Amino acid sequence: MRPIGVFDSGVGGLSVLQALRAELPDEQFIYIADSGHAPYGERDDTHVIHRSHAIAHHLVQKHHIKALVVACNTATAAAIGQLRQTYADLPIIGIEPALKPAVASSKTRRIGVMATRGTLSSGKFRKLLASLHGQATFVLQPCDGLAYAIEQGNAIKVGAACAHYTGAMGRFGLNSDEIDTLVLGCTHYPFAAEILQTLVGKDVIFLEGGTPVARQTRRLLAERGQLAQPDPSDEVNVQQLHMYTTGAASLFQGAVQKWLGLHTPVQTLVIE
Ligand code: DGL
16 A cells, blocks of 8 residues: 655645545555745745655655645645656646635635745746636735744744734725635645634635645546555554654644644654
Protein backbone atom coordinates (compact mmCIF):
# COMPACT_ATOMS: atom_id res chain seq x y z
CA MET A 1 0.00 0.00 0.00
CA ARG A 2 1.66 3.21 -1.19
CA PRO A 3 1.12 6.50 0.64
CA ILE A 4 -0.16 9.85 -0.62
CA GLY A 5 2.38 12.69 -0.34
CA VAL A 6 1.20 16.10 0.84
CA PHE A 7 3.31 19.24 1.19
CA ASP A 8 3.06 22.93 1.98
CA SER A 9 5.47 25.67 2.96
CA GLY A 10 4.52 24.85 6.56
CA VAL A 11 1.49 24.28 8.74
CA GLY A 12 -1.07 25.59 6.22
CA GLY A 13 -1.43 22.29 4.41
CA LEU A 14 -2.67 20.73 7.63
CA SER A 15 -6.03 22.32 6.77
CA VAL A 16 -5.99 20.29 3.54
CA LEU A 17 -4.68 17.16 5.29
CA GLN A 18 -7.66 17.35 7.63
CA ALA A 19 -10.04 17.19 4.66
CA LEU A 20 -7.98 14.40 3.02
CA ARG A 21 -8.06 12.25 6.14
CA ALA A 22 -11.81 12.71 6.44
CA GLU A 23 -12.42 11.84 2.77
CA LEU A 24 -9.88 8.99 2.57
CA PRO A 25 -9.81 7.29 5.98
CA ASP A 26 -8.04 4.13 4.74
CA GLU A 27 -5.08 5.90 3.13
CA GLN A 28 -1.57 6.47 4.43
CA PHE A 29 -0.23 10.02 4.26
CA ILE A 30 3.26 11.51 4.32
CA TYR A 31 3.13 15.23 5.13
CA ILE A 32 6.11 17.53 4.62
CA ALA A 33 6.05 21.05 6.06
CA ASP A 34 8.80 23.03 4.34
CA SER A 35 8.95 25.42 7.29
CA GLY A 36 12.72 25.83 6.99
CA HIS A 37 12.18 27.51 3.61
CA ALA A 38 8.93 29.40 4.34
CA PRO A 39 7.17 31.61 3.64
CA TYR A 40 6.75 30.88 -0.07
CA GLY A 41 4.24 33.64 -0.75
CA GLU A 42 6.65 36.57 -0.59
CA ARG A 43 9.54 34.85 -2.38
CA ASP A 44 10.15 34.67 -6.12
CA ASP A 45 8.91 31.84 -8.33
CA THR A 46 12.41 30.38 -8.69
CA HIS A 47 12.53 29.61 -4.97
CA VAL A 48 9.03 28.09 -4.90
CA ILE A 49 9.64 26.01 -8.04
CA HIS A 50 12.97 24.75 -6.70
CA ARG A 51 11.48 23.79 -3.31
CA SER A 52 8.45 22.10 -4.92
CA HIS A 53 10.71 19.98 -7.16
CA ALA A 54 13.03 19.06 -4.30
CA ILE A 55 10.13 17.91 -2.08
CA ALA A 56 8.33 16.05 -4.88
CA HIS A 57 11.59 14.27 -5.74
CA HIS A 58 12.08 13.26 -2.11
CA LEU A 59 8.49 11.96 -1.80
CA VAL A 60 8.73 9.96 -5.01
CA GLN A 61 12.20 8.51 -4.37
CA LYS A 62 12.00 7.81 -0.65
CA HIS A 63 8.32 7.12 -0.08
CA HIS A 64 7.14 5.84 -3.49
CA ILE A 65 3.99 7.92 -3.24
CA LYS A 66 1.01 7.05 -5.46
CA ALA A 67 -0.29 10.66 -5.58
CA LEU A 68 0.99 14.11 -4.69
CA VAL A 69 -1.16 16.82 -3.12
CA VAL A 70 0.32 20.31 -3.40
CA ALA A 71 -1.46 21.72 -0.33
CA CYS A 72 -0.30 25.25 -1.04
CA ASN A 73 -1.92 27.82 -3.35
CA THR A 74 1.39 29.57 -3.94
CA ALA A 75 3.26 26.40 -4.93
CA THR A 76 0.35 25.26 -7.09
CA ALA A 77 0.37 28.56 -8.97
CA ALA A 78 4.14 28.59 -9.47
CA ALA A 79 5.07 24.95 -9.93
CA ILE A 80 2.25 22.51 -10.65
CA GLY A 81 2.66 22.69 -14.44
CA GLN A 82 6.33 21.77 -14.21
CA LEU A 83 5.69 19.06 -11.61
CA ARG A 84 3.10 17.45 -13.90
CA GLN A 85 5.59 17.50 -16.76
CA THR A 86 8.29 15.88 -14.63
CA TYR A 87 6.02 13.22 -13.10
CA ALA A 88 3.64 12.54 -15.96
CA ASP A 89 2.40 9.23 -14.49
CA LEU A 90 1.75 10.54 -10.99
CA PRO A 91 -1.63 12.06 -10.12
CA ILE A 92 -0.81 15.58 -8.87
CA ILE A 93 -3.58 17.56 -7.21
CA GLY A 94 -3.21 21.28 -6.55
CA ILE A 95 -5.24 23.92 -4.79
CA GLU A 96 -6.47 27.29 -6.03
CA PRO A 97 -8.48 30.07 -4.39
CA ALA A 98 -12.18 29.09 -4.41
CA LEU A 99 -13.34 31.87 -6.75
CA LYS A 100 -15.87 29.80 -8.65
CA PRO A 101 -17.70 28.55 -5.53
CA ALA A 102 -17.60 32.16 -4.27
CA VAL A 103 -19.42 33.40 -7.38
CA ALA A 104 -22.04 30.71 -6.82
CA SER A 105 -22.51 31.65 -3.17
CA SER A 106 -22.28 35.45 -3.16
CA LYS A 107 -25.53 37.43 -3.16
CA THR A 108 -23.95 40.89 -3.15
CA ARG A 109 -21.55 39.90 -5.96
CA ARG A 110 -18.74 41.48 -3.97
CA ILE A 111 -16.15 38.87 -3.02
CA GLY A 112 -13.03 39.30 -0.92
CA VAL A 113 -9.94 37.24 -1.74
CA MET A 114 -7.14 36.95 0.79
CA ALA A 115 -4.03 35.21 -0.56
CA THR A 116 -0.27 35.54 -0.78
CA ARG A 117 1.35 38.08 -3.05
CA GLY A 118 2.79 35.16 -5.07
CA THR A 119 -0.61 33.59 -5.71
CA LEU A 120 -2.34 36.85 -6.65
CA SER A 121 0.38 37.88 -9.10
CA SER A 122 0.60 34.47 -10.79
CA GLY A 123 -0.49 33.83 -14.36
CA LYS A 124 -2.65 30.94 -13.17
CA PHE A 125 -4.63 33.19 -10.83
CA ARG A 126 -4.99 35.94 -13.45
CA LYS A 127 -6.42 33.36 -15.84
CA LEU A 128 -8.90 32.13 -13.23
CA LEU A 129 -9.95 35.71 -12.55
CA ALA A 130 -10.36 36.45 -16.26
CA SER A 131 -12.56 33.36 -16.68
CA LEU A 132 -15.03 34.91 -14.21
CA HIS A 133 -14.95 38.38 -15.71
CA GLY A 134 -18.23 40.26 -15.24
CA GLN A 135 -19.69 37.73 -12.81
CA ALA A 136 -18.66 39.50 -9.59
CA THR A 137 -16.37 42.18 -8.20
CA PHE A 138 -13.32 40.65 -6.58
CA VAL A 139 -11.48 42.61 -3.90
CA LEU A 140 -7.97 41.14 -3.96
CA GLN A 141 -5.89 41.41 -0.82
CA PRO A 142 -2.25 40.25 -0.65
CA CYS A 143 -1.57 39.43 3.00
CA ASP A 144 2.19 39.78 3.54
CA GLY A 145 3.26 38.38 6.88
CA LEU A 146 0.00 36.64 7.77
CA ALA A 147 1.08 33.08 6.82
CA TYR A 148 4.36 33.61 8.66
CA ALA A 149 2.58 34.81 11.82
CA ILE A 150 0.33 31.73 11.68
CA GLU A 151 3.40 29.55 11.10
CA GLN A 152 5.02 31.00 14.21
CA GLY A 153 1.82 30.63 16.24
CA ASN A 154 2.04 34.33 17.07
CA ALA A 155 -1.56 35.19 17.99
CA ILE A 156 -0.88 38.91 18.46
CA LYS A 157 0.64 39.30 15.02
CA VAL A 158 -2.08 37.14 13.46
CA GLY A 159 -4.75 39.36 15.02
CA ALA A 160 -3.03 42.58 13.94
CA ALA A 161 -2.51 41.36 10.35
CA CYS A 162 -6.12 40.15 10.05
CA ALA A 163 -7.44 43.48 11.36
CA HIS A 164 -5.19 45.41 9.00
CA TYR A 165 -6.08 43.42 5.87
CA THR A 166 -9.82 43.11 6.45
CA GLY A 167 -9.85 46.84 7.20
CA ALA A 168 -8.14 47.51 3.87
CA MET A 169 -10.72 45.47 1.95
CA GLY A 170 -13.67 47.70 2.81
CA ARG A 171 -17.05 46.91 4.29
CA PHE A 172 -18.33 43.40 4.94
CA GLY A 173 -21.97 42.41 5.28
CA LEU A 174 -25.11 41.55 3.40
CA ASN A 175 -25.90 44.99 1.90
CA SER A 176 -25.49 45.35 -1.83
CA ASP A 177 -22.16 47.21 -1.73
CA GLU A 178 -20.62 44.95 0.93
CA ILE A 179 -18.41 41.87 0.77
CA ASP A 180 -20.54 38.87 1.77
CA THR A 181 -18.10 36.11 0.79
CA LEU A 182 -14.44 35.82 1.76
CA VAL A 183 -12.12 33.42 -0.06
CA LEU A 184 -9.26 32.16 2.10
CA GLY A 185 -6.81 31.70 -0.78
CA CYS A 186 -3.87 30.46 1.27
CA THR A 187 -4.00 27.18 3.15
CA HIS A 188 -2.65 28.85 6.30
CA TYR A 189 -5.58 31.24 6.63
CA PRO A 190 -8.28 28.77 7.79
CA PHE A 191 -6.25 28.69 11.01
CA ALA A 192 -7.09 32.38 11.48
CA ALA A 193 -10.78 31.88 10.61
CA GLU A 194 -12.01 32.51 14.12
CA ILE A 195 -10.40 35.93 14.43
CA LEU A 196 -11.35 36.79 10.84
CA GLN A 197 -14.99 35.93 11.50
CA THR A 198 -14.98 38.19 14.56
CA LEU A 199 -13.61 41.02 12.43
CA VAL A 200 -15.92 40.73 9.42
CA GLY A 201 -19.07 39.57 11.19
CA LYS A 202 -20.90 36.27 11.41
CA ASP A 203 -22.91 36.74 8.20
CA VAL A 204 -19.89 36.57 5.91
CA ILE A 205 -19.33 33.17 4.27
CA PHE A 206 -15.76 31.81 4.23
CA LEU A 207 -14.55 29.55 1.43
CA GLU A 208 -11.43 27.42 1.34
CA GLY A 209 -10.29 24.63 -0.93
CA GLY A 210 -9.47 21.60 1.26
CA THR A 211 -12.64 19.56 0.67
CA PRO A 212 -12.66 19.86 -3.16
CA VAL A 213 -8.98 18.85 -3.18
CA ALA A 214 -9.76 15.77 -1.10
CA ARG A 215 -12.64 14.81 -3.40
CA GLN A 216 -10.49 15.26 -6.50
CA THR A 217 -7.77 13.08 -4.93
CA ARG A 218 -10.33 10.35 -4.30
CA ARG A 219 -11.63 10.62 -7.89
CA LEU A 220 -8.18 10.33 -9.45
CA LEU A 221 -7.18 7.36 -7.30
CA ALA A 222 -10.51 5.63 -7.94
CA GLU A 223 -10.10 6.07 -11.72
CA ARG A 224 -6.76 4.29 -11.48
CA GLY A 225 -8.03 1.59 -9.16
CA GLN A 226 -5.54 2.82 -6.55
CA LEU A 227 -7.80 3.57 -3.60
CA ALA A 228 -6.73 1.76 -0.43
CA GLN A 229 -9.22 -0.85 0.68
CA PRO A 230 -10.27 -1.07 4.33
CA ASP A 231 -8.65 -4.01 6.07
CA PRO A 232 -11.58 -6.12 7.37
CA SER A 233 -9.35 -7.60 10.09
CA ASP A 234 -8.74 -4.15 11.55
CA GLU A 235 -11.14 -3.63 14.41
CA VAL A 236 -9.99 -0.09 14.89
CA ASN A 237 -9.04 1.79 11.76
CA VAL A 238 -5.50 2.95 12.47
CA GLN A 239 -4.78 5.61 9.92
CA GLN A 240 -1.16 5.94 9.09
CA LEU A 241 0.32 9.38 9.10
CA HIS A 242 3.96 10.40 8.97
CA MET A 243 4.89 13.99 9.61
CA TYR A 244 8.11 15.75 8.63
CA THR A 245 9.36 19.31 8.74
CA THR A 246 12.40 21.07 7.33
CA GLY A 247 12.08 23.60 10.18
CA ALA A 248 11.78 23.39 13.95
CA ALA A 249 10.14 20.11 15.00
CA SER A 250 8.74 21.49 18.27
CA LEU A 251 6.91 24.34 16.55
CA PHE A 252 5.37 22.02 13.97
CA GLN A 253 4.53 19.40 16.58
CA GLY A 254 2.63 22.10 18.52
CA ALA A 255 0.66 23.02 15.39
CA VAL A 256 -0.22 19.38 14.65
CA GLN A 257 -1.52 19.01 18.16
CA LYS A 258 -3.37 22.30 18.15
CA TRP A 259 -4.97 22.09 14.71
CA LEU A 260 -5.45 18.35 14.21
CA GLY A 261 -5.62 17.24 17.83
CA LEU A 262 -2.97 14.60 17.08
CA HIS A 263 0.14 13.57 18.97
CA THR A 264 1.83 12.13 15.89
CA PRO A 265 5.62 12.41 16.27
CA VAL A 266 7.31 14.88 13.95
CA GLN A 267 10.70 14.24 12.37
CA THR A 268 13.09 16.87 11.09
CA LEU A 269 14.30 16.50 7.55
CA VAL A 270 16.90 18.15 5.34
CA ILE A 271 15.89 18.48 1.69
CA GLU A 272 18.23 20.51 -0.50
N1 DGL B 1 0.16 28.05 2.54
C1 DGL B 1 0.63 28.66 1.36
C2 DGL B 1 -0.50 28.95 0.37
O1 DGL B 1 -1.49 28.28 0.38
C3 DGL B 1 1.57 29.83 1.43
C4 DGL B 1 2.09 30.34 2.70
C5 DGL B 1 3.46 30.96 2.50
O2 DGL B 1 3.54 32.15 2.14
O3 DGL B 1 4.42 30.23 2.68
O4 DGL B 1 -0.39 29.83 -0.44
